[in-house]
Amino acid sequence: MESKNISKAVIRRLPRYYRYLSDLKDSGVERISSQDLSALMRITASQVRQDLNCFGGFGQQGYGYNVESLYKEIANILGLDQQYTAIVIGAGNMGKSIAQYKNFSRRGFNIIAVFDNDPSVIGTKISDFEVKSITELEDFVGNNKVDVAMLTVPREVTRDVAEKVVALGIKGIWNFSPMGLLVSDESVVVENVHLSDSLMVLGYRLRNSRLT
Amino acid sequence: MESKNISKAVIRRLPRYYRYLSDLKDSGVERISSQDLSALMRITASQVRQDLNCFGGFGQQGYGYNVESLYKEIANILGLDQQYTAIVIGAGNMGKSIAQYKNFSRRGFNIIAVFDNDPSVIGTKISDFEVKSITELEDFVGNNKVDVAMLTVPREVTRDVAEKVVALGIKGIWNFSPMGLLVSDESVVVENVHLSDSLMVLGYRLRNSRLT
Numbered sequence: 001m002e003s004k005n006i007s008k009a010v011i012r013r014l015p016r017y018y019r020y021l022s023d024l025k026d027s028g029v030e031r032i033s034s035q036d037l038s039a040l041m042r043i044t045a046s047q048v049r050q051d052l053n054c055f056g057g058f059g060q061q062g063y064g065y066n067v068e069s070l071y072k073e074i075a076n077i078l079g080l081d082q083q084y085t086a087i088v089i090g091a092g093n094m095g096k097s098i099a100q101y102k103n104f105s106r107r108g109f110n111i112i113a114v115f116d117n118d119p120s121v122i123g124t125k126i127s128d129f130e131v132k133s134i135t136e137l138e139d140f141v142g143n144n145k146v147d148v149a150m151l152t153v154p155r156e157v158t159r160d161v162a163e164k165v166v167a168l169g170i171k172g173i174w175n176f177s178p179m180g181l182l183v184s185d186e187s188v189v190v191e192n193v194h195l196s197d198s199l200m201v202l203g204y205r206l207r208n209s210r211l212t
Numbered sequence: 213m214e215s216k217n218i219s220k221a222v223i224r225r226l227p228r229y230y231r232y233l234s235d236l237k238d239s240g241v242e243r244i245s246s247q248d249l250s251a252l253m254r255i256t257a258s259q260v261r262q263d264l265n266c267f268g269g270f271g272q273q274g275y276g277y278n279v280e281s282l283y284k285e286i287a288n289i290l291g292l293d294q295q296y297t298a299i300v301i302g303a304g305n306m307g308k309s310i311a312q313y314k315n316f317s318r319r320g321f322n323i324i325a326v327f328d329n330d331p332s333v334i335g336t337k338i339s340d341f342e343v344k345s346i347t348e349l350e351d352f353v354g355n356n357k358v359d360v361a362m363l364t365v366p367r368e369v370t371r372d373v374a375e376k377v378v379a380l381g382i383k384g385i386w387n388f389s390p391m392g393l394l395v396s397d398e399s400v401v402v403e404n405v406h407l408s409d410s411l412m413v414l415g416y417r418l419r420n421s422r423l424t
Contacts, residue, residue, distance in 0.1 A: 079415055
């Protein structure tokens with residue numbers, strides 16, 4: 001199986017497949033048809049079959065998919081057994097929330113430090129972390145392997161902070177700034193979180209509430 | 213134009229079209245081909261044409277799409293001129309972050325109150341909001357039009373809080389609990405925010421970094 005052949009659109013759907021299959025597994029469901037899976041995923045059954053064929057997750061005619069094995073296969077593709085180290089930059093409410101969120105380490109993302117530039121915040125505690133000064137970032141990254149920087153800084157400084165992070169050799173950025181971020185270094189991976197997108201869909205659905 | 217004919221998958225892409233068109237407009241770009249738009253959107257050009265045809269956003273051969281008019285059309289479909297009232301339930305870090313976030317009101321979502329059940333939090337200030345006791349929720353909803361409840365409560369109480377909100381007649385739920393939420397009342401619209409999905413995609417891309 002060559003993961004490079006999996007399209008970006010399919011990859012972006014995999015976490016959702018993973019969640020639904022996890023729920024099914026926990027509910028004791030052993031197999032599921034592409035029809036039923038498509039209803040959960042809100043895409044067509046043919047799209048489900050096409051998605052899962054991409055990585056060899058073949059259903060059997062008249063049987064459907066084995067929930068447990070499909071679940072494991074998707075976890076494997078997503079690399080959920082991998083471990084990553086992450087730092088949070090920006091110890092505002094979002095940064096605090098991220099730093100305290102237990103679920104990320106279950107996905108292999110282990111936060112090891114939190115940074116801020118505000119003297120009144122530096123040195124305060126967030127869970128087990130004592131917030132470090134941003135001036136310590138370079139030394140910290142020099143002395144610790146850091147895979148991902150989670151950016152929860154104000155919009156106007158996001159680009160500068162991102163450039164600094166990239167210059168220090170960090171290869172992954174999880175950006176919470178409402179400004180979508182592009183970095184010049186192609187070897188760096190950026191995922192932007194756009195909370196407003198979900199809110200716009202909610203607004204649409206409120207006005208067209210037959211659309212579920 | 214009959215918005216009910218627009219598929220859910222297209223609706224979920226509209227906020228991204230909207231963001232990219234907004235950036236293009238701000239950069240002074242007047243028109244864009246389906247090819248260039250598809251590169252931004254990371255879907256095929258034929259998917260772009262199909263999406264935009266759904267709501268009559270026809271490009272012209274050899275010209276492409278007019279950025280300004282497509283932008284306005286999508287804003288119109290998403291109903292970004294609409295105004296909604298919202299309350300935040302759960303005044304932890306995520307709740308505080310949401311309550312202070314300026315961008316949501318730009319999207320028409322106006323937060324009017326924040327609730328919690330923790331006596332040490334009730335009465336404290338978040339921006340202009342004095343955190344109310346959850347025991348005041350029923351009276352508040354009786355006296356104020358509330359379109360959306362934004363739930364930032366712990367996983368284990370999410371279902372109970374959602375049921376209470378639904379019983380009070382609130383028709384929209386924006387759920388930040390890591391547990392995806394389903395409610396029994398079909399007239400209620402739920403949008404779940406799954407931050408971990410984006411993180412899983414980041415992990416995948418870190419290990420397959422040619423995939424952008």
